[in-house]
Amino acid sequence: MRIYLIGAGVIARTHAAAAAKLPEPAELRVADPNPAALASFREAYPEAAAYDDAAKMLASEAARDDDIVIVATPPFLHLDGVRLAFDSGRHALCEKPLAMNVEEAEEMERLAAERGLLLGCCAVRYKGMLHNEAVKRVVQSGVLGEIYHVTFVNKWERSRAGIEYQPQSRWFLYRARSGGGIAMDWGPYDISTLVDVLSPSSIDIAAAWTAKPETAADPTDVVYDVEHHIGAFLSFRREGVRAVAVHYERGTCTHGQEAFIGEIEGTKGAVRWTPYDSRQPVVLRTDRDGKVVEEVVDPGERGPFTVMDLPLVHFFNHIRGLPSLANVNGRAVDHYRFIRSLYDCAETGERRTIDIEGA
Ligand SMILES: NC(=O)c1ccc[n+]([C@@H]2O[C@H](COP(=O)([O-])OP(=O)(O)OC[C@H]3O[C@@H](n4cnc5c(N)ncnc54)[C@H](O)[C@@H]3O)[C@@H](O)[C@H]2O)c1
Structure with a gap:
């Protein structure tokens, strides 16, 4: 299982921590144009392959069926991140709020349907507590x-x-x-x-x-x-x-x-x-x-999971065909x-x- 993080800020770290608790090994990649954010993320997760650009990260290797891209940027960049994920043939788990407006959210849904990929939203963080x-x-x-x-x-x-x-x-x-x-x-x-x-x-x-x-x-x-x-x-x-x-x-x-x-x-x-x-x-x-x-x-x-783990855990379970919230x-x-x-x-x-x- 490979997890690609777009954004290396506060919430990205919680997703990286969640990835380490999944029932199977997860390889981490992370992209952020801000060198300070990237450096500080890599101090906590030195094993993560780091990129200064999300498109570069996603183009660096061929997609697999179960790759997950987590969009962990501020909301005005969510649609861009989700689009990059789908264009690269990968499922997208987007931070909340899903989008800036309904048109953007519908565009994400349309792209997911067109590509046969999954769009998840981290708004489920408290489901399952x-x-x-x-x-x-x-x-x-x-x-x-x-x-x-x-x-x-x-x-x-x-x-x-x-x-x-x-x-x-x-x-x-x-x-x-x-x-x-x-x-x-x-x-x-x-x-x-x-x-x-x-x-x-x-x-x-x-x-x-x-x-x-x-x-x-x-x-x-x-x-x-x-x-x-x-x-x-x-x-x-x-x-x-x-x-x-x-x-x-x-x-x-x-x-x-x-x-x-x-x-x-x-x-x-x-x-x-x-x-x-x-x-x-x-x-x-x-x-x-x-x-x-x-x-x-x-x-x-x-x-074993905290609320910060749950969005990724639920999405992972969905991809694996397991009961999921x-x-x-x-x-x-x-x-x-x-x-x-x-x-x-x-x-x-x-x-x-x-x-x-x-x-
Ligand atoms: N902070 C929280 O407690 C928290 C909790 C739940 C959800 N969220 C959600 O997570 C998302 C991110 O919030 P955050 O608190 O991590 O923000 P943050 O400000 O800590 O980090 C955002 C990061 O995105 C990076 N970024 C900007 N443009 C980028 C690009 N084009 N490609 C890749 N990275 C880019 C920034 O450099 C920054 O490091 C938001 O949607 C927020 O609502 C945050």
């Missing part, structure tokens, strides 16, 4: 009765990518490079997790909003034109079952209170968890004799369409409906 799997089992068991409401709220007071988090990567703040703010940064994980747990075949966005809270730490020496707090009222639909109302909120900057809440309410019970923190318990609440009963759900034994081709694009539709709805005030493939 033990506590999310435990929540899924509770939902699927029927113990909650008819599910009617979900609260999915995750907001930090100060954790903006490009400011408090990873301040060296200022591109996060510039819409023309990042595609957007928190909706593009964390929205892909949220939608991927929610769809995994609730399995809708379509999602209505009834209302959405975006905001850019101001602080004394806001940079003034670079372009900073992205939002850091978003929310929406959603309806998850699937034939034959009641539509589920979802209160969705995500922020990396708020003057309000930090909150990390996942809660699914049904007519017979509720399950509550902290969606991205597996150290927190998954709590099932039901009724016995007219009183609330709480029970902690056992999430099971932790496996990867979102590939149309499915990856549908999820991306949801993110862009959040912006559309917030800007226009008009409702949007997104079909979700294969849920």
Whole structure:
């Protein structure tokens, strides 16, 4: 198995670490035009063959059926990277957000179909976490009765990518490079997790909003034109079952209170968890004799993989024909369409409906 990394920045290292944990040996190649990024990557992974140009790297040897190119550059370069991968005859696993806009995402899907290759997106990073799997089992068991409401709220007071988090990567703040703010940064994980747990075949966005809270730490020496707090009222639909109302909120900057809440309410019970923190318990609440009963759900034994490993692990499993939580081709694009539709709805005030493939 050969892994080709386009980009040698922060996230590329996590993919290199994941490659070392795959069940079969993986050879690493990496390309980045920035000599400092390349040198520092090679300090950590001296075994990686390094190139200053991705096209050169991919042209250096003939493609094999199971080669994986991981596109780990800022979003404005994702389509270029995916196109290079497909042109070289290799599968592409692209970092999130998949693209800058829906047209780019559809172009990726079209190229994948044309070449008979796979397009994966790293938005699946939190799929397969033990506590999310435990929540899924509770939902699927029927113990909650008819599910009617979900609260999915995750907001930090100060954790903006490009400011408090990873301040060296200022591109996060510039819409023309990042595609957007928190909706593009964390929205892909949220939608991927929610769809995994609730399995809708379509999602209505009834209302959405975006905001850019101001602080004394806001940079003034670079372009900073992205939002850091978003929310929406959603309806998850699937034939034959009641539509589920979802209160969705995500922020990396708020003057309000930090909150990390996942809660699914049904007519017979509720399950509550902290969606991205597996150290927190998954709590099932039901009724016995007219009183609330709480029970902690056992999430099971932790496996060898961290969330940073999972995008590559899921994609690898998909390529090998093993059970996999990867979102590939149309499915990856549908999820991306949801993110862009959040912006559309917030800007226009008009409702949007997104079909979700294969849920
Ligand atoms: N940093 C994180 O915690 C994190 C987590 C999850 C996902 N991501 C995603 O990963 C992607 C990259 O983010 P990052 O944090 O690693 O950014 P980064 O700024 O650390 O690294 C990006 C790298 O891409 C390189 N690059 C630029 N143009 C290139 C080209 N033409 N060919 C090859 N390399 C090129 C840059 O030189 C830089 O080294 C983004 O889509 C981001 O949303 C980042």
